[in-house]
Amino acid sequence: MSQLRRFKATDLFSFNNVNLDVLTETYNISFYLQYLARWPDLFSVQTTAQGNVMGYVMGKAEGTGKNWHGHVTAITVGPEYRRLGLADGMMDLLEEVSEKTYDAWFVDLYVRVSNAVAIGMYRKFGYSVYRRVKNYYAGTIDEDGYDMRKPLKRDKKRETIRENGENVLVNPEDLDSWR
């Protein structure tokens, strides 16, 4: 149970319970505000009845033609609020807005190939691997990323996804320029 609403700029003052978790990166002001300025309806937060931040999702809409899609930039839930279906609720909302407001073909996201929890979760939500991107996560230890997708209503023939995407290896520079 939670209150799901749009993320507000001033939520940045109180999202620490979520952002202090190691797996959640804290970005500079512009990063968040730019998303809010451009895609205010794709940035949502779940709060407790008392208004404490439990988790949030930020996304955007991008691409051209049949590549026009919703993208999940970050999704995170605070440690004590996991396994309550919050990620599920936020993904639902993001998909709904991508479909109804933006008329997108699909929603996609990137995930570390080692993040089994998240991959399993996205599969449960109806996502499948579209391709594997070599060294998508560059850092001290490079890691490949899966590009996972879920088709929306507009994609009646389910053209934007494919089977066995795990075996389709691409380089980051080969990803479409809109990424």
Place this chain on the structure above:
Amino acid sequence: MADRKLRPLYEAIDEGHSKEALQLANKILKKTPDFVLVKALKALALVRSGKEDEASDLCAQVKAAQPIDEPTLQAATMAYKEIGQHDQIVHLYEAAAKLQPNNEEFANHWFMAMVRGKDLKGQQQAALKLHKSFKNNKYLFWAIMSLALQGEAAKGTTPNLSYTLAERMMSKALEEGKVKQTEEIRLYLLILIGQGKRKEALVLLDSDIGQKCLLDPEVRQIYVELMTETNEWTRAFEVSRKVLSEQNSDDWISWKTYFDALFKQIAEDPESEQRKLEEAKALIESTKKSALEASIMKRGPFMAELELDLRLKQDSKIDGATMLEHIKAYFDRFGTKPCCFEDLQPYVNAVLDDTEEISSFINDIRSLVHLETEDTGVKIRNIQKDINVYKLEHYLNTSGSETEQDAVKKVTELWAAYNNALPLGKTLEKTERQYGDDYVVLASHILLKVYRETKDMAFILHALVLLEGALAKSVYNFQFKMLLIRLYLIIGSFDQAHRIFSTMDVKHIQFDTLTHYLTDGSMSLGQFDLLAETLSVACSIYKANEIETPEMIVKAYQYTTFSKIQEFIEFRSRLDQSIQHTLFNIDLARVEALQTSFAAKYGVQFFAELDPSVYPYDDDKLSKLSDNRDYGVMTDCTPKEVTSIEELSRPSKRTNPNWIKIQSLILRTMHNVCDSKCEGLEIASELKAAVTNEAVIKDVTEQDVFLGRFVADVVDGINYLKNAEASQQQKGIELLNSCNLSAFISSQKAMTDSTISWNYFHQTLAEVECVVYGSILSEVIKRTLSLGKKKKSDPAETTDAVSIGNEARAAKISV
């Protein structure tokens, strides 16, 4: 041709070779002294070499030339931005736009420059001009938004002409079919709601165009809010019922609306009570059923059941036993989730009052925990359940009757439970927490409480040992880290606290909201270099806000996201006015004062050069400070009416506006008395008033007050000395002689293992500050007297007056 000539200059600037850029610019300007672009570039190079004044002069020349070419405008804009003269950018583009009325881009820049500079009226005019010349509706809405913001700023004044005009323009735009986007409707809504015209706002959303916006989830929320605010309960009831039964039964906002509407309807028509309640129970049952069948079980309907009970309980329409049964059932189902404890808080509070009831409830739920099982998965879930029992027990045990022995026993029990859970977490990722971590958090809370009652530092050390041990097993558990930081500060160890803090990767906005956990009151712990570095780094967020946030407000206009503009403005001003920024400034000044004052004359110089403007003290300014510090991060199982863990764990009182008042006044008084251009009188008497005002000093420590009094008294004495009247001078000398530090200093007991704590160091720092400030002030006295001596001399007095300085120096040595 010009391009080729300028390339090296551009490159030098881009690569940060400001010196070289200056030489290149000068060379070009020698040949072509009126090359405006080069002047602008030179100005940029000048700012970047720290020569702001010269840069500013040059920019003024550029501006006077009224440039209309993009490169010059850009260079000058950049230079102005870096000098911090945003208003000049407005003039720059205003002139360009006037010279080239058909250039849309210039007019846009002009508008944006005003947005950055918060000139609402100006941006309104620019937007109207844009709309008139280029006919794009976007500009019309910019103008209306600018008006709405003026309306908001003038809230409370009647008539509010800006709002009236904004509304009129909006309704005209709607009639003319110019309003199409959801964000434009949002603009209309904020104008209406800003004026309290909720009925009109509801009508707008009921209209065809309003209905189209309901695709947006947030507009749907606003819609329902408007219904409840205008007492349209039947509608609110229907909408929320539909959402809950058809879309999302995990939505707390809808449940709250649903119950509000339900009871309003019952109040209006008492006959319907039975039927309505049956209906609500049926909704809960049916949503519960779907939740149980769903692939991911959500808590919504189950919590709704408790919420309905709670509301019935308020009218004594349900017996406690039934409610308790529901609570236990909820616990049995969701006790495996960490948040179960938080979920149940309001409901157990309402139904349990005496200790007997509480202990039988705890026994009941404890019997639902099954730790004796071989199945690891089941066991892990039951550990969480067990933790929730302990938390509820802790939460409900408000009597505080626990003895020290009971507490220690409980800690031992929790620590054992933690250790029993450890083997289950062997395969956990490094980034995850061990299953039993909260046992340790709770044990630390208990130890902290006992420490507060007994003042026995052994309990803090005990907690430190437990937490450090557990942190080694869950290296990223920030709950452990927050507690460790605080406990280390209590025992006076800033570097240990800092060590932990630095592993938390606090950055950007968190500099403003979280740094206080480490730095509040830590000046007393003496690690000045480490502290000053932490503070300076954290200050970067305020610069970032100055540079980044205005650009984002501009972006919101460009994307016509009207629903976010007020929010961004609020965000910007909360950082602008951050109380934490002032606290950083004060501590940085105090550190620097101590570090530069190894010889009194440098101290005098430091204070003379201090810029007093960043140390607010008047109540009006202080009340405008925004406290963005996040105090809600630490897990807390204490009930609301009891002192929170956040408070229990802080080494001293939370820094607050009255603390700022005293510290600011000390710094300002020192500045005034050290800077020969200033008259110290007024500020010193403000300081005196503050340190004798009960309402102020209740918020600070006695040491803070002592320092304030001491400075005020000495400065008072100095001011008498400056007087030409001999009798006044005599009075000054008497005053100075009565400023005695030795009693304060000798009040400090010797440091032993048991007295070593933040409190001890705080007293020590206060003594050091008194002594240092005292010696700076005695230097001022000397200078005052030697000036006076030239007029008329009396050597006997001189020695007397300077004795305070000597006393101070002697004390310094003894410290």
